[in-house]
Amino acid sequence: MEDPCWPPLLALLASLRIKPVPLPVDAHGCLVPEPDKQVMAMILTLRAHNPTGATLSEERLNAMAALMQQQPHTLFIWDGYWGPIADQSLPKLNLPANWLYILSVSKFLGPDLRVAVVSGSAAIVADMRRQQSLGPRWVSLLLQKLAAHLWLESEQNKVLSYAQQSYAARRAALVHSLADLGLDIPITGEGLHVWLPVADEASTLQALAAKGWGVQAGHPFRLQSPPAIRISLGNLTVEEASVLARDIVSSLHRPKRSWI
Numbered sequence: 001m002e003d004p005c006w007p008p009l010l011a012l013l014a015s016l017r018i019k020p021v022p023l024p025v026d027a028h029g030c031l032v033p034e035p036d037k038q039v040m041a042m043i044l045t046l047r048a049h050n051p052t053g054a055t056l057s058e059e060r061l062n063a064m065a066a067l068m069q070q071q072p073h074t075l076f077i078w079d080g081y082w083g084p085i086a087d088q089s090l091p092k093l094n095l096p097a098n099w100l101y102i103l104s105v106s107k108f109l110g111p112d113l114r115v116a117v118v119s120g121s122a123a124i125v126a127d128m129r130r131q132q133s134l135g136p137r138w139v140s141l142l143l144q145k146l147a148a149h150l151w152l153e154s155e156q157n158k159v160l161s162y163a164q165q166s167y168a169a170r171r172a173a174l175v176h177s178l179a180d181l182g183l184d185i186p187i188t189g190e191g192l193h194v195w196l197p198v199a200d201e202a203s204t205l206q207a208l209a210a211k212g213w214g215v216q217a218g219h220p221f222r223l224q225s226p227p228a229i230r231i232s233l234g235n236l237t238v239e240e241a242s243v244l245a246r247d248i249v250s251s252l253h254r255p256k257r258s259w260i
Contacts, residue, residue: 001043002030004195004221004228006050009043022223025049027187029056032063041075046090048082048191051221051230053171055189058091068096075100075124081107084151085164087190100124105147107192108160115139115147167192173238174231177245183252194231198252201227207251213244 001009003022013020021039024031030044044064047055056064068076075098080090083103100120105113118128132138154160167190174194175185187195198204201217208215218228236244 002045002049003223003225004051004218005223006045007220010223020223022225024225025052025054025187027054027189028060029054030060030064032060032067035067035070037071037073039071039074041077043077043079045079045081047080047086048189050191051193051216051218052187052195053189053191053193054187055087061091061093065093065096068099069094072097074098077102082191084108084155084160085167087164087168095121097121098124105151108163109147109150109154113143113147113150115143167233169238170233170236170241173241174233174236174245177242178248181245181249183245183249192233194233195228196231196248197226197228199227201229204229204251208247211247211251213247 001013001020001023002025004025005020005022010020018040021033023033029049033039033042044056045054046061049055068074074096076096078099078101080101080103085108098121100118102116102118104116106116118125120128171188171190171194175188178185185194185196195218198218201219205215205217216230216232218225218230221230222228231244231248
């Protein structure tokens, strides 16, 4: 799994007693690991990786596809939550024997819907149908119809296109403002979040909080990756980006306290 990653995934793996194996993430997405027959599954975020914003490049995707063909016993899970508002569509891939693609509507339509579209290998999808047809995992038909209606309306009214452009503009404004001040973001990417490596998470959070900004510590997202903070763009306006950039740079350059 990616490192850093989405924290609830770590909690899920812990509840299932499955050991997470970290894979570093760079500007081109998750690094391709060496073949390993002991790996039961691999979970990849194709677009707008949370928390870094990284997107798997076509070259990296092709390398992943080659790995998948070498490991037919491994289940490959693709998280495509950003799908309808991604900058680019995915290229065609040679699919492995065991694969699952999950597209949640929680990010681009609303978290209260709790509906996801799934595609995958015939046997895996059949097992999921049996598991969710009855019991606590059953998904309301009313919610499914509501999600489909909202999705169709958003496409027809170009709301999703507007959302994609809005998030891209906010990200670009913050990244460019930081670059103008001499601070380069290692992973620009897309999506709702910017991942900024820092020397000390706690002091950076405190300094930004004193200036009125709330950002998140990177610790809950990390397995072995170095310290960082996650900056969410959901409430940030383009006009505020330059102010936030100045405060970030000021917080990073704040002199450390000496103890006597």
